[in-house]
Amino acid sequence: MFTILKGGNVFAPPDLGIKDVVIAGRQISNIAPDISPDWQYGETQVVDVTDMSVVPGFIDQHVHLLGGGGEDGFATRTPEVVLTDITQAGTTTVVGCLGTDGITRHMAGLLAKARSLDEEGVTTYLYTGAYEVPPPTLTGNVRTDLVLIDKIIGCGEVAISDHRSSQPSKEELARLAAEARVGGLLSGKAGILHLHIGAGPRQLNVLFELIAETEIPISQFVPTHINRNWELILEGIKLANKGGVIDFTAADPADQGNETITAAQAILFCLKQGVPIEQLTISSDGHGSLPVFDGNGGVSGIKESKLTCLYEEVKQLVLAGLSLGEAIKPVTINPARVLKLTPTKGTIAIGSDADIVVIDKLLNIRHVFAKGRWLVRDGQAIVKGTFE
Incomplete structure (x- = not known):
C-alpha cells in the first residue's frame, strides 16, 4: 500500500514549502512537487492535505x-x-x-x-x-x-x-x-x-x-x-x-x-x-x-x-x-x-520512518501516521488499542 499526502506545506522541521509526500510501507519514499499515482506503485491512496501543514x-x-x-x-x-x-x-x-x-x-x-x-x-x-x-x-x-x-x-x-x-x-x-x-x-x-x-x-x-x-x-x-x-x-x-x-x-x-x-x-x-x-x-x-x-x-x-x-x-x-x-x-x-534516534525519527526525509502529523489552519491535529499506518483521521482515532 502506498499513500500520497498531497499539497501540504512540509516542515521537516525546515520549511520545505508545498510538497507531496509518499509513504511506502513504514518509510517515506519520496518528497517532491506534484507526485501522481503510478501503476507501478500498486494500490495507492491519495490524501488531500491542501492548506495544511505536514510535520x-x-x-x-x-x-x-x-x-x-x-x-x-x-x-x-x-x-x-x-x-x-x-x-x-x-x-x-x-x-x-x-x-x-x-x-x-x-x-x-x-x-x-x-x-x-x-x-x-x-x-x-x-x-x-x-x-x-x-x-x-x-x-x-x-x-x-x-x-x-x-x-x-x-x-x-x-x-x-x-x-x-x-x-x-x-x-x-x-x-x-x-x-x-x-x-x-x-x-x-x-x-x-x-x-x-x-x-x-x-x-x-x-x-x-x-x-x-x-x-x-x-x-x-x-x-x-x-x-x-x-x-x-x-x-x-x-x-x-x-x-x-x-x-x-x-x-x-x-x-x-x-x-x-x-x-x-x-x-x-x-x-x-x-x-x-x-x-x-x-x-x-x-x-x-x-x-x-x-x-x-x-x-x-x-x-x-x-x-x-x-x-x-x-x-x-x-x-x-x-x-x-x-x-x-x-x-x-x-x-x-x-536520544540518538536520528535519522529515522524526528524528521520528514526520504528514508525516514513514516511518522507524520498533519495540522490544519487552526493548529488542530487532523491526521496521524505512525510507521506508515494511518491511526488518526480527521481528528478521530481510527485504530485503537486491543482492549480500548
Whole structure:
C-alpha cells in the first residue's frame, strides 16, 4: 500500500514549502512537487492535505506507560497508557519510565507494556531504573540492560533535589552516569542519565559538580521538570550555556493562569536569554502524577498528567510568534538527536520512518501516521488499542 499526502506545506522541521509526500510501507519514499499515482506503485491512496501543514510525528521522551503516582496511597496510582492516549496527542514515539514507585511498577512490566504498544502501532523505548539509586533493572546492571535489551536507551528517571528521592551521593550518581554512558557506547545507544529535578534548594548543584569533576560529557545528562520554578529555569540556562540540553514538562492548559510556568513560557524566556532552541526539549510526563505537597510534606491534592499537553505547548509557541518549523523542534528533531534516534525519527526525509502529523489552519491535529499506518483521521482515532 502506498499513500500520497498531497499539497501540504512540509516542515521537516525546515520549511520545505508545498510538497507531496509518499509513504511506502513504514518509510517515506519520496518528497517532491506534484507526485501522481503510478501503476507501478500498486494500490495507492491519495490524501488531500491542501492548506495544511505536514510535520514529523512527535517524540515524547518521558511517559509513565504503566502509570505512576501513589504518593498518597494505593488509590492514587495513575492508570496505564492506552494507544489512543498517545496517537491523539500527535505522538508517534514514546520513551517509558518508572517514577516514585519502582515496587508495584517494575521493569519487566514496563518492557511488556512497551512491546504491546509497539505491536499496536507506535514506536517505544525505555529508561531502565526509577527514582531510587541503586536503580531497579532487568539484568541487575544498568550497563547490561543497555547492551542486551533492545528497547532500553538510557537510565531514569533518577530523582535528585526532591524529598521523594533516595538522596543519592555525588559518587553514586557519577557511577550511574558512567554505567549508562559505557552501556550506550557498547550498544550504539544514547545511554543518557534522565534526571528528575525536584523543588529542593540544591537544584542542579550536584549535576554541575559531576560535569566539573568527572570526564563524563555533559551530553550524557538530561535534567527534566526544569520549568518547576523560575530559579530552576535560570539554573537550566547555566547548564545550556555550558552546552547541555534541558527538558521542560508540558503543562495542562487547565493549570495555566495560576503559578504554573508552562514549557512554552520557559522556552520563550530561554530564547530571549540567547539559548539556542536546539538545546531545549519538551516532554509530557504523561500518566505521571502531579501531587501538591503541604508544608509538612503531606499530599494536599493530586492530578494525572496528560500526553496531549505536549502539542498544546507547541501551539502556544506558534501563537507567541515562532514559526511552526521552530516550534516543533523541541518535540521532534531535538529529542531525536538527544536520544540518538536520528535519522529515522524526528524528521520528514526520504528514508525516514513514516511518522507524520498533519495540522490544519487552526493548529488542530487532523491526521496521524505512525510507521506508515494511518491511526488518526480527521481528528478521530481510527485504530485503537486491543482492549480500548
